[in-house]
Amino acid sequence: MGMNLVRRGVLALVFSLCMGAGAGAGQIVVGQVAPLTGLEAAQGRSYSAGMQLYFEQVNKTGGVNGNTLLLVRKDDGGRPNETASVTRSLIQEHRPLLLAGYFGSQSVTNLVSSGLLEKEHLALVGYRSADLRPETPGLYSVRASLKDEIGKIIEHVATVGVKRLAVVHEQGPAGTLVLAVTEQAAREAGAAIVATGSYPAGTVKTGAAAQAIAQGQPQVVIVVASAAATATFVEHYKLLGGRAQIFAHSEADMEQLARQLSEEQMQGVAIAQVTPNPYKLSGALVRQLQDALQKKGDEGTPLSYAMMEGYINAKVIVEAVRRAGPRPSREAFAAALESLQQYDLGGYVVSFKPGSRTGSHYVELTIISKAGQIRQ
Numbered sequence: 001m002g003m004n005l006v007r008r009g010v011l012a013l014v015f016s017l018c019m020g021a022g023a024g025a026g027q028i029v030v031g032q033v034a035p036l037t038g039l040e041a042a043q044g045r046s047y048s049a050g051m052q053l054y055f056e057q058v059n060k061t062g063g064v065n066g067n068t069l070l071l072v073r074k075d076d077g078g079r080p081n082e083t084a085s086v087t088r089s090l091i092q093e094h095r096p097l098l099l100a101g102y103f104g105s106q107s108v109t110n111l112v113s114s115g116l117l118e119k120e121h122l123a124l125v126g127y128r129s130a131d132l133r134p135e136t137p138g139l140y141s142v143r144a145s146l147k148d149e150i151g152k153i154i155e156h157v158a159t160v161g162v163k164r165l166a167v168v169h170e171q172g173p174a175g176t177l178v179l180a181v182t183e184q185a186a187r188e189a190g191a192a193i194v195a196t197g198s199y200p201a202g203t204v205k206t207g208a209a210a211q212a213i214a215q216g217q218p219q220v221v222i223v224v225a226s227a228a229a230t231a232t233f234v235e236h237y238k239l240l241g242g243r244a245q246i247f248a249h250s251e252a253d254m255e256q257l258a259r260q261l262s263e264e265q266m267q268g269v270a271i272a273q274v275t276p277n278p279y280k281l282s283g284a285l286v287r288q289l290q291d292a293l294q295k296k297g298d299e300g301t302p303l304s305y306a307m308m309e310g311y312i313n314a315k316v317i318v319e320a321v322r323r324a325g326p327r328p329s330r331e332a333f334a335a336a337l338e339s340l341q342q343y344d345l346g347g348y349v350v351s352f353k354p355g356s357r358t359g360s361h362y363v364e365l366t367i368i369s370k371a372g373q374i375r376q
Helices: 002-023 041-060 080-094 105-114 116-120 146-159 173-188 207-216 227-239 254-260 284-296 305-323 330-337
Strands: 026-034 067-075 098-103 124-128 164-170 192-199 220-224 245-248 270-273 364-368
Touching: 026 041, 026 080, 041 067, 041 098, 041 254, 041 284, 041 305, 067 080, 067 305, 080 105, 080 116, 098 105, 098 305, 105 116, 105 124, 105 173, 124 305, 146 173, 146 220, 146 270, 146 364, 164 173, 164 207, 173 192, 173 220, 192 207, 192 227, 207 227, 220 227, 227 245, 227 254, 254 270, 254 305, 284 305, 305 330
Parallel strands: 026 067, 026 098, 098 124, 164 192, 164 220, 220 245, 245 270
Antiparallel strands: 270 364
């Protein structure tokens, strides 16, 4: 009798273990290396908070195929020369299924050049950079490309008769390519670039660029720079008496500009946005984000465009994890990503396929009014 009870106990334990293995219960690690300190820290933390917010929602309802999601973050301080080494450390310590939420053109370039993505069969899902990067294996963007943003800005200004444009960009090959693409788009729209200004990558030294632009007397200035460098350029340019309207690309985080600039300096600045407005209840996706943030009640990280983008990225990651099955490998996850065609997140569509890893073409322009509010 005692022996039978022991046998039954052992069988029950084996059955339990087998059922657990079959269900694929475990933890899926998502690795992020981002500027959690430094000039772009506000955006890095906000993007991370958006991802974490959705992962927590999913975990509370049982996870994905029985797996929970863990976001592991490491700080590169916005220093591109550290991104690859910090990523290597994260991979060795935590064995992530994927990487997500990286920042900066040079940081992403250094990561790709390191060979880590290829060697480890890792996908990087969601990143912010101010360059015109070609389709690169392992990189999946959930936002519109910089070319889409530049095209939207020039299309808009051309419709109101603007002919004289100026461009501000980082120094280096990436900035040179930005200038070339902008010049071509301007020519096609019947406009011309009458002034250019550049600044050292990774800095906010935009004083010389502001002087060059002011001397050219353009009608519109297109700024392709980090949020911190954009804010500094606006300060310099307006102190010089510059009156052209300024159009910044999406990396110029509106919330960060508002913290650094006065309402008078912000007036009339326009920003290309690549996600729906998180402050305006314009669709299911925005409602989901606002509801989730309200339920969490975390005042530490306020609502922002960067948080919206992180939330979007997390939704894409979770859907790919679901499609990859209960025991997803890195290869299976990448294959699942490329099966996401016309995936609707609630008014925002993401679509990948083999050889096409720019998931969205959504761009809208926000203009800051005299009262410091968004006009769209």
